[in-house]
Amino acid sequence: MAKQLINTLTGGDKLTLSRVLTQVENNTAAGNAALEELFPHTGNAHLIGITGAPGCGKSTLVNCLALNLRQSQNVQTKPRVGIIAVDPTSPFTGGALLGDRVRMRDLSGDEGIFIRSMATRGALGGLAHTTAAFTQVLDAAGYNIILIETVGAGQSEVEIARLAHTVIVVEAPGMGDDIQAIKAGILEIADILVVNKADKPGAENNARALRAMLEMANSPGSYAPSRKHLLSSSPNKSVVADKQNNEEKWTPPVLTTVATEGKGFDELLQAIKDHHNYLKSSGEWELREQANLQLEFETLIRDTLAVRWNEKLPPSVYESTMRDLYKRKIAPHTAVEKLLAYNK
């Protein structure tokens, strides 16, 4: 059965793939079983996160990037490309104009491209978890490159982008000063910076400003990629930390594209290839993989602990504590202590 699923998926059965993803999204027993079966077959795909503020032409860029990835290779090495859209403004997730939908249809006509969007209104923290699970399924199904599209303004989106081996931050000229200010937050997660809509006035200024910001950020001591874990407060439990090879250092290139016309994509593809090589040779690839697995594991532990604890607690005890809390007779920490003591 396990053998069958992996064979069906790697054989290119998109219907089964869609069904498995829906099971995973709905967190069903079948979905979890599929994840368990597929897990040994994961760890091969290059995960590329594409993030940026709404209006920067991110979806068109993802579209164009997917097509270029499919076209630029010879038949033997042609990668299969998966797209996961976690961006509420993406045409893939439904917030689309007619033109976008047409482009998207063009894309999905290619057998080697698989597109999946995700509802963005799930449980807190659940989005990154589901995205991670989706990448594992696509990875096992033989998709060599997985593009994860997120909107780069919110914290949860930054977390999702961090799942990726390579993070592309997209900007566009003329987005206003407020948008510029966002950069400070997402700049540090960027492996490649793209100024899209480079035919518009201000694109060169924008690229120059980004390079200046990068130089500042790259000055000694100020740039420190950090990957936090939920449980690793005690240093002796952090398996990942302090292993980074600092001899080699990646400097994020600043590229310009016009996605609507397909301009600048040779350079973007080259930058992605360069970053892939850097990740592999520096040991950073392995570190990112490990950090993601650890994060996934820790999220799962927390969920499981909460569910099991909840199952053991009589509803009446929970309810009476809640009522005391609502009346502000008991403070939240005290309520937690009380219920944990009850449930020992």
Place this chain on the structure above:
Amino acid sequence: MAKQLINTLTGGDKLTLSRVLTQVENNTAAGNAALEELFPHTGNAHLIGITGAPGCGKSTLVNCLALNLRQSQNVQTKPRVGIIAVDPTSPFTGGALLGDRVRMRDLSGDEGIFIRSMATRGALGGLAHTTAAFTQVLDAAGYNIILIETVGAGQSEVEIARLAHTVIVVEAPGMGDDIQAIKAGILEIADILVVNKADKPGAENNARALRAMLEMANSPGSYAPSRKHLLSSSPNKSVVADKQNNEEKWTPPVLTTVATEGKGFDELLQAIKDHHNYLKSSGEWELREQANLQLEFETLIRDTLAVRWNEKLPPSVYESTMRDLYKRKIAPHTAVEKLLAYNK
């Protein structure tokens, strides 16, 4: 000591207030103790979330709103106003231009206004939790109205906005179609909609489009305010649900403002007052309070369960399991089961 802290804070000691907030932000024992002490004194403030895409002039609006709230009342009923900025593009959090900083300084000259910004790069899910704790401290300290400024694009920001009793969603004309598409997601959390920069072309169209979207959203069956809880999967534990009084219904008004010139704020203040009255008379105020307390409690339970579990587990066991996971010898769910069995 408890008595002393609440007296100091209600007496208007902003330095102590800042220190308590820092303790709370850093999640120290002193911070948690302060929260416990202050908790019985909470539940009075009107929490107003202000959210919207970068570039809509949200910060200027928050600024202007705070000044108007202070000016529009007589001396006896003048509310004390707290501002919590959780928006990376806000001048309060540092992403500011010179003009913004000047305006902000004007604001902070008022004894009855307290401004606090928050780092937006904390742990996943931690931001909403810290914001909730901040509102409790300001509430206990006697701030009658607390403005929470967030950027309305990401999921975590939406969660923060939901802490509020009243959610104001700010738009501006000419932000492009991508921004428009975001609305679908945040429209359903809006209690008041504001088209800011109403002196720009397209403002009337924008307001009209919003009203049309609202009408669609308000058609029977399509509008359902939902407040999810982390643990309440079993219906018998949901104390809050199905209690809503549906006789009275709030229809979000669509207002226009020019925040840079202070235009439209009489209407905005009136709408806030109207919503406050609606919340109180419909029972919705109590429901939102309870939903927030339940969410806070459940987040705390999860954190505590994870920390305690982690403390009991020998680091070597955790590490060897992680190594098996990294080698994909063991899948995440299996790893969780293994460690939970070990730790019984």
